[in-house]
Amino acid sequence: MDFAGLANSSLHDRLARYFSELEQTFARLPSPEGTCADRRLKLAGKTIRLRIAGTALGRVLGPALEHLANEAETATSDLEICCWDGAETGVALPPPPWSAATGIGRTIFPAGGEQFRVSDSSGGETFALLRLDQGRGIFWTRDARRLPTFHHAAPLVEVFQAWGRTAGLTVLHAGCVGDERGGVLLGGRGGAGKSTTALLGLEAGLRYASDDFCLLESGEPPTVHCLFASAKLHRVDLPLFPRLAALAEDPVPDVFDKPVMFLRRAFAAQVVTQLPLRAVVLPRVAAQERSEFARISPAQALREFAPSTLFQLPGEGAAPLQAMAALVRGLPCFRLTLGRRETVAAALRGILDEVA
Amino acid sequence: MSSSFRLNAPDVTCEVFDGEALVVNLRSGAYYSLRETALIIWQMLLEGWPAADIGRRLAPALGLAEAQAVATVEAFVTQLQAEALIVSEPARQPATTAVTWPERIGPPVLDRYSDMEELLKLDPIHEVDVAGWPVQPPTPPKA
Numbered sequence: 144m145d146f147a148g149l150a151n152s153s154l155h156d157r158l159a160r161y162f163s164e165l166e167q168t169f170a171r172l173p174s175p176e177g178t179c180a181d182r183r184l185k186l187a188g189k190t191i192r193l194r195i196a197g198t199a200l201g202r203v204l205g206p207a208l209e210h211l212a213n214e215a216e217t218a219t220s221d222l223e224i225c226c227w228d229g230a231e232t233g234v235a236l237p238p239p240p241w242s243a244a245t246g247i248g249r250t251i252f253p254a255g256g257e258q259f260r261v262s263d264s265s266g267g268e269t270f271a272l273l274r275l276d277q278g279r280g281i282f283w284t285r286d287a288r289r290l291p292t293f294h295h296a297a298p299l300v301e302v303f304q305a306w307g308r309t310a311g312l313t314v315l316h317a318g319c320v321g322d323e324r325g326g327v328l329l330g331g332r333g334g335a336g337k338s339t340t341a342l343l344g345l346e347a348g349l350r351y352a353s354d355d356f357c358l359l360e361s362g363e364p365p366t367v368h369c370l371f372a373s374a375k376l377h378r379v380d381l382p383l384f385p386r387l388a389a390l391a392e393d394p395v396p397d398v399f400d401k402p403v404m405f406l407r408r409a410f411a412a413q414v415v416t417q418l419p420l421r422a423v424v425l426p427r428v429a430a431q432e433r434s435e436f437a438r439i440s441p442a443q444a445l446r447e448f449a450p451s452t453l454f455q456l457p458g459e460g461a462a463p464l465q466a467m468a469a470l471v472r473g474l475p476c477f478r479l480t481l482g483r484r485e486t487v488a489a490a491l492r493g494i495l496d497e498v499a
Numbered sequence: 500m501s502s503s504f505r506l507n508a509p510d511v512t513c514e515v516f517d518g519e520a521l522v523v524n525l526r527s528g529a530y531y532s533l534r535e536t537a538l539i540i541w542q543m544l545l546e547g548w549p550a551a552d553i554g555r556r557l558a559p560a561l562g563l564a565e566a567q568a569v570a571t572v573e574a575f576v577t578q579l580q581a582e583a584l585i586v587s588e589p590a591r592q593p594a595t596t597a598v599t600w601p602e603r604i605g606p607p608v609l610d611r612y613s614d615m616e617e618l619l620k621l622d623p624i625h626e627v628d629v630a631g632w633p634v635q636p637p638t639p640p641k642a
Contacts (some may be wrong), residue, residue, distance in 0.1 A: 265585070292604070302531040332614065364607075440516070440517075440518070440519070441516050442517075442518065442519035442521060442532075445514060445516075445521055446519075446521050446530070446612075447531055449521070449523070449530075450530050450612070450614075451615070452524070452617045453523060453525065453530075454528050454615040457525065460509055460512070460525065461509065461512035463522060463527070464512050464514060465512075465514070468521075470516040473515075486613075
């Protein structure tokens with residue numbers, strides 16, 4: 144008897160049964176009028192359906208994904224996520240088929256469970272189970288009113304990351320801004336200045352696709368898709384961005400102390416759904432007058448920008464590194480040394496001039 | 500040291516460019532840059548060359564006697580093993596190498612970056628063994 148084979152099918156079956164139980168729980172949720180939403184989104188040519196039970200949860204998941212709304216879409220969904228708020232519906236998450244003592248964060252399953260992804264975060268306040276082979280998922284939160292601000296800024300990012308791999312898309316920890324010629328990808332470790340650079344570009348009139356997480360579609364040219372029409376800034380930096388500061392809200396302050404701004408409220412014309420990429424840019428803060436740029440090697444670019452993607456959103460193996468390596472091999476790479484804030488947007492345009 | 504070595508996939512992944520290899524340990528959060536002599540040794544190891552043979556071939560460029568060059572390469576390979584970047588396998592002696600090097604090279608250096616390790620500690624990836632979730636693989640007893 145093949146014990147390994149039994150174990151594989153047993154694991155798959157247990158996960159499949161639990162997933163089915165969650166779907167049935169969602170289908171039986173009480174749905175008082177006005178508390179449920181059924182949203183159709185279009186992202187990178189894919190159709191996504193979000194079924195949301197709970198008005199508070201709708202307020203968390205909605206604003207950052209508003210730019211993707213495509214309610215007229217009738218095609219079969221490539222991804223369907225059923226989301227519910229335990230507090231508002233009064234329906235708790237059915238107990239999973241494992242011990243509550245297990246401290247799960249994200250879990251990789253062995254053979255038999257490859258098509259499933261589990262994620263829980265915020266100390267058990269959220270739970271997601273994806274069935275990748277069927278493009279379906281469940282998202283539950285204990286109480287949407289308590290979800291920290293970063294959930295409002297980047298809702299379901301782990302779901303998009305796991306599903307994206309099955310669709311040939313890679314979630315990157317990177318900013319992206321540009322103009323009619325295309326965009327530049329802004330990469331680097333936390334604190335390198337990529338968010339600030341993206342937002343300075345936005346305020347200077349550039350098109351905007353990301354300040355933190357975006358979706359890469361490899362190809363010729365590679366394309367960045369705007370995953371979240373939001374941005375975050377450290378509270379101490381808000382006074383430097385008065386137009387953005389006017390949009391800042393902090394629904395549930397978290398350890399990052401970064402209020403969120405939903406950009407379409409003031410920059411609707413500049414928030415784009417996608418940008419073809421023309422260059423990879425690594426910002427670095429410097430005490431100098433003017434912002435300057437210079438070419439760097441693909442290896443240096445990858446070394447500086449890949450790790451934050453790999454380790455902010457782990458769990459997808461080598462594939463994201465391969466996608467990023469292909470990117471830096473195919474596009475010119477630059478170091479952008481940041482001077483006075485008034486000079487940053489001009490430097491970004493200068494890079495686009497150079498690669499056009 | 501007569502074994503051959505392979506990349507410790509899937510925990511470790513690597514991208515090689517002209518002049519540099521970026522090696523990432525997805526389990527630990529550490530990543531590494533290998534350039535110059537380190538890159539030469541890395542590429543020859545992954546071709547299947549045993550460490551001692553690499554040392555003998557690089558001895559003239561390193562400006563060392565053969566025994567010293569072999570010891571230098573073996574020490575570097577030990578370092579790579581200690582970082583869990585490579586694992587040994589039965590020897591598979593290749594006929595030729597596609598790797599080239601200049602007339603003079605310096606000692607191999609492994610540049611290690613650990614700034615991402617804390618991120619993995621905050622958001623760990625749990626693995627399970629085939630017995631099923633949530634059974635975690637047994638922790639080997641400490642020596």
